[in-house]
Amino acid sequence: MPFSPQHCIVELMGHGKIAGLVSEETIAGGSFLRVDVLGVGGIPPFTRFYSPGAVYCVTPVDEPTCIMAMEQFQVKPVYIWSMPELRSLEAGDDDQETEFSD
Numbered sequence: 001m002p003f004s005p006q007h008c009i010v011e012l013m014g015h016g017k018i019a020g021l022v023s024e025e026t027i028a029g030g031s032f033l034r035v036d037v038l039g040v041g042g043i044p045p046f047t048r049f050y051s052p053g054a055v056y057c058v059t060p061v062d063e064p065t066c067i068m069a070m071e072q073f074q075v076k077p078v079y080i081w082s083m084p085e086l087r088s089l090e091a092g093d094d095d096q097e098t099e100f101s102d
Contacts, residue, residue: 007066010035010050011057018048019069022058025049033058037077040070046077 005023010033012018020037032049039045061069 006060007063008035009059009061009066009069010055011059012050013054013056016075017069017073018075019061019066019073021066037070037075038067040067041074043074043076 005021007020008022009017009019010022018035018037020035023034023036025032025034027049030051032051033055035048035050037043037046037048
């Protein structure tokens with residue numbers, strides 16, 4: 001039976017937490033947990049995918065509780081230009097040619 005999208009708090013094995021609208025998605029033939037995080041507290045909306053092995057616990061909650069958890073956890077999207085290693089590659093600090101797409 002397919003997993004219906006619902007608001008959840010997801011606890012990860014690395015002791016991180018994320019909250020959002022959770023559903024299942026198949027990527028490259030494998031099943032992943034998809035977490036769509038709403039734009040709250042000045043953080044834009046974004047999506048993360050987790051392997052089931054990375055998940056410790058999934059707790060279904062109502063939407064107001066999910067939004068409150070999103071605000072408290074302050075999980076942010078990853079931008080390539082915010083990662084120093086990638087910025088240095090893009091600036092030509094490395095001899096390797098690297099292409100970045102938007």
